[in-house]
Amino acid sequence: MKPFALQSRMLTMRGVFYPTGYMFVMLPRLEDAERLDHDLESSGYRGHDVMLVPPDAILKQIGATISHDFDTLPSLGTEAATVLEYERLARQGDCAVLIHAPTRQDSETVMDVVHTLPFSRATRYRPLVIEELN
Numbered sequence: 001m002k003p004f005a006l007q008s009r010m011l012t013m014r015g016v017f018y019p020t021g022y023m024f025v026m027l028p029r030l031e032d033a034e035r036l037d038h039d040l041e042s043s044g045y046r047g048h049d050v051m052l053v054p055p056d057a058i059l060k061q062i063g064a065t066i067s068h069d070f071d072t073l074p075s076l077g078t079e080a081a082t083v084l085e086y087e088r089l090a091r092q093g094d095c096a097v098l099i100h101a102p103t104r105q106d107s108e109t110v111m112d113v114v115h116t117l118p119f120s121r122a123t124r125y126r127p128l129v130i131e132e133l134n
């Protein structure tokens with residue numbers, strides 16, 4: 001699992017975190033994130049981009065992509081509200097795993113593994129749609 005590095009391709013044109021083709025899975029403990037990475041590899045899910053996103057990176061890097069000035073116009077989509085939820089969970093100590101899962105089959109394979117762990121939130125970023133996964 002690679003360390004998280006925020007890249008311009010993970011942002012909307014307005015600069016908000018929106019990593020199209022990725023899943024953002026939040027877990028309460030680092031050990032859960034490491035287990036997710038291990039179990040993904042064991043399941044045969046290889047060759048995909050998998051990054052560990054610690055709480056500090058969520059708060060400082062991903063959180064910095066939205067305006068926290070709520071007197072401004074609201075976001076046209078749910079990107080900002082989603083980032084705010086990530087920040088809330090990161091303040092509780094949750095970390096995340098960012099997983100490249102561009103196809104529906106990829107996301108189903110990942111969720112089969114995620115369901116074996118205690119996770120706080122799983123989100124899939126598709127073009128124009130942020131999909132909440134259960």
